Amino acid sequence: EAGVAQSPRYKIIEKRQSVAFWCNPISGHATLYWYQQILGQGPKLLIQFQNNGVVDDSQLPKDRFSAERLKGVDSTLKIQPAKLEDSAVYLCASGTGSYEQYFGPGTRLTVT
Amino acid sequence: GEDVEQSLFLSVREGDSSVINCTYTDSSSTYLYWYKQEPGAGLQLLTYIFSNMDMKQDQRLTVLLNKKDKHLSLRIADTQTGDSAIYFCAESINNNDMRFGAGTRLTVKP
Numbered sequence: 001e002a003g004v005a006q007s008p009r010y011k012i013i014e015k016r017q018s019v020a021f022w023c024n025p026i027s028g029h030a031t032l033y034w035y036q037q038i039l040g041q042g043p044k045l046l047i048q049f050q051n052n053g054v055v056d057d058s059q060l061p062k063d064r065f066s067a068e069r070l071k072g073v074d075s076t077l078k079i080q081p082a083k084l085e086d087s088a089v090y091l092c093a094s095g096t097g098s099y100e101q102y103f104g105p106g107t108r109l110t111v112t
Numbered sequence: 113g114e115d116v117e118q119s120l121f122l123s124v125r126e127g128d129s130s131v132i133n134c135t136y137t138d139s140s141s142t143y144l145y146w147y148k149q150e151p152g153a154g155l156q157l158l159t160y161i162f163s164n165m166d167m168k169q170d171q172r173l174t175v176l177l178n179k180k181d182k183h184l185s186l187r188i189a190d191t192q193t194g195d196s197a198i199y200f201c202a203e204s205i206n207n208n209d210m211r212f213g214a215g216t217r218l219t220v221k222p
Contacts, residue, residue, distance in 0.1 A: 004154070033210075040214065041214050041215075042116070042200050042202070042211075042212030042213050042214050042215055043155070043200075043212050044212070045209065045210060045211075056209065091154055091155070093154075093155075099143050099145075099160055099204075100157055100160070101157070101210065102157075103147075103154035103155040103156070104154050105152070105153055105154045106153075106154050
């Protein structure tokens with residue numbers, strides 16, 4: 001069974017630029033999560049989707065971050081404009097809605 | 113600060129047991145998890161425990177849960193160099209709003 005795929009694996013941008021990350025969850029998984037993991041910290045949930053609807057986006061900085069999950073499969077997370085403090089690893093996870101979440105390898109973003 | 117707290121570092125010798133501790137704050141958490149993260153990789157679920165249990169054993173891993181003190185521990189028996197990684201404790205309510213600790217970096221010395 002293929003795991004959660006994310007791309008790109010690494011991205012370096014300058015502050016005030018825009019960036020987008022892509023996630024392809026495990027086939028059949030209805031629930032999809034985006035996390036931000038700042039160096040030295042645990043992952044922090046940004047947004048949770050159930051199919052193509054948003055379940056929880058309370059910790060998403062909506063003035064600059066946006067996410068969508070068209071057709072309830074793939075998802076993109078966008079940052080516009082980026083700030084220095086957005087430097088982090090962005091993790092995507094998917095699940096069936098039970099106890100387990102399966103994580104992708106993450107996208108490491110560096111904002112200079 | 114973190115809702116879930118862990119010590120940041122642990123160093124053990126190969127073959128010894130490792131015990132990683134965690135405290136959490138939400139008494140209504142229904143699931144408690146241990147994840148492993150190796151360099152450059154995503155998080156891998158090692159084990160989980162329901163809040164109505166106090167112990168779970170899975171091969172070399174033993175999880176102990178003290179709900180009264182909101183304390184969770186992970187014991188790794190016969191620790192190997194391949195166990196070197198960062199271990200994250202996490203809590204959730206019905207698999208929603210999962211909150212992670214900052215992670216404990218386990219170093220296993222040969």
